[in-house]
Amino acid sequence: MSMLGPADISALKQRGQRIAVVTAYDAPSARLADAAGVDIVLVGDSAAMTVFGYDSTTPITVDEMLLLSKAVRRGTTRALVVADMPFGSFQVSDEETVAHAIRFVKEASVDAVKVEGAGTRLRRVGYLIDAGISVMGHIGLTPQSVNLLGGYKPQGRTALKAQHLLDDARALERAGCFAIVLEAIPGPVAAAITRAVTIPTIGIGAGAQCDGQVLVWHDMLGLTSGHVPKFVKQYADLGRDTLKALEAYVADVRAGRFPEAQHTYSMPDDQRELFEAELMSFLDEKG
Numbered sequence: 001m002s003m004l005g006p007a008d009i010s011a012l013k014q015r016g017q018r019i020a021v022v023t024a025y026d027a028p029s030a031r032l033a034d035a036a037g038v039d040i041v042l043v044g045d046s047a048a049m050t051v052f053g054y055d056s057t058t059p060i061t062v063d064e065m066l067l068l069s070k071a072v073r074r075g076t077t078r079a080l081v082v083a084d085m086p087f088g089s090f091q092v093s094d095e096e097t098v099a100h101a102i103r104f105v106k107e108a109s110v111d112a113v114k115v116e117g118a119g120t121r122l123r124r125v126g127y128l129i130d131a132g133i134s135v136m137g138h139i140g141l142t143p144q145s146v147n148l149l150g151g152y153k154p155q156g157r158t159a160l161k162a163q164h165l166l167d168d169a170r171a172l173e174r175a176g177c178f179a180i181v182l183e184a185i186p187g188p189v190a191a192a193i194t195r196a197v198t199i200p201t202i203g204i205g206a207g208a209q210c211d212g213q214v215l216v217w218h219d220m221l222g223l224t225s226g227h228v229p230k231f232v233k234q235y236a237d238l239g240r241d242t243l244k245a246l247e248a249y250v251a252d253v254r255a256g257r258f259p260e261a262q263h264t265y266s267m268p269d270d271q272r273e274l275f276e277a278e279l280m281s282f283l284d285e286k287g
Contacts, residue, residue, distance in 0.1 A: 004039060004080045006112055006134045006178035012039065012211070013200040019212025021202050022220070025051050025068045029217055030075030038079050040202075042114065042214060043069045045084040045144070050218040057143045058087040062100050069108035082136050083110040087144040090115055090124050097124045101133050112178065116142040118168035122175050129176035137172035139165055140206065141184035152229075154205070156185040162192075169193045169201075181214065182206040184231070205231030 012019050020037065023044040024030040033041050047068055048060035069083040083104045090097040104110045112134035115125055128135050140155045156162040165185060172180055179200040182190045187207025194201045194210055203210030215232060218224045222237035252258035267275075 003076075003078055003111075006080065009039065009080060009200055010178055010198075013198075019200055019202060021212055021214035023047075023050075023214070023216045024072050024075070025217070027071045027075035030072040030079075030081075033217075034076045034079045039212070040214075041072055041076055041079045041081050043072050043081065043083045043110070044216065045086045046216050048086075050216065050224065056146065060086045062086060062089050062103065066103060066108050069104060069110050073109045080112065081110045082112045082114050083108060084114045085116075090121070094124060094127045098127050098131050098133075101128050102131065105133055112136055114138055114181065116144050118171050122171055125172065125175040125177060135175075135177050136202075137169075137175075137177040137180040138183065139168045139172070139180060140182050152184075154184045154186065156189045162186070162189045165189060166193055166196060169197050173197045173199050179212075182210060184229075205229060 009019060019039045021040040021042055022033050022038050023042045023046055024033050025043065025047045030041050043065065045057040045060050045065065047065070048054040048057045051068070052060060052064070054060070065083060065086050069081070073081050085097075085100065085104075089100040101113045104113050113128065114136040115121060115128070116138045118137065118139055125135050125137070141152065143152075146152055156165045162185075165182075166189070169180055169182075177199060179202055180193075180197070181202045181204065182193060183203075184205040187209060190201065190203055190206035191209035200211040202212040202214050204214045216224075219228055219232040220235050222234050222239045223242075225239070228234070249258065
């Protein structure tokens with residue numbers, strides 16, 4: 001099965017086929033997502049919280065994101081791989097933005113990068129497109145700007161703010177983005193944006209009318225501790241199952257039940273007898 005490209009993702013919208021997106025941060029997770037038929041694997045800067053244990057997405061670095069992106073790329077054979085541009089990688093200058101994005105393409109072989117926000121970021125998106133790098137946009141609740149937005153709360157809940165989101169989406173399309181993530185915005189607003197643009201919209205907490213949906217790996221599989229956003233559907237409770245498995249392992253080790261014979265390597269009898277004889281001779285000489 002051939003690898004998907006940005007044009008293939010756009011074609012899915014034209015055919016009316018919903019787009020499945022999931023975050024992943026390592027090769028085994030990416031491999032499972034790929035095998036399940038996921039269309040886009042997003043190496044999200046959410047790894048700052050889910051993998052590295054930070055309280056927000058802002059501390060994660062370009063080098064850390066590159067390490068995760070390389071692992072995810074090695075785990076995929078079909079899905080489009082998109083890497084988040086972390087906080088600080090595209091805020092300083094046009095030149096640094098392009099240089100960081102080029103590293104993701106050259107060193108991690110990602111298919112595209114994702115940039116949060118619009119407005120003043122539109123010029124940066126244009127520079128990336130001019131450099132031949134595919135870009136996914138992201139509007140609504142943009143975690144890198146959560147302090148400016150007043151916290152992790154829905155965006156676009158007034159007519160004026162909803163119109164701003166619509167304008168931002170159209171501007172990102174004009175700038176050349178091949179898709180846009182819509183996060184934590186009212187369903188009617190997301191539906192209007194989806195109708196207004198020709199590129200795919202990927203919703204997360206944005207209702208059922210988006211062209212696709214994305215969920216964070218740890219949230220959907222029950223691996224997140226603490227608060228889980230309202231828009232998450234948990235498809236498994238791997239956190240509970242993993243804890244039970246680890247507790248059983250600890251109990252077996254302490255009780256001497258593990259390892260058993262089937263978990264232990266053997267050796268030919270003649271070699272064992274020779275080893276034991278040599279060991280006995282050594283011990284006799286030592287004693």
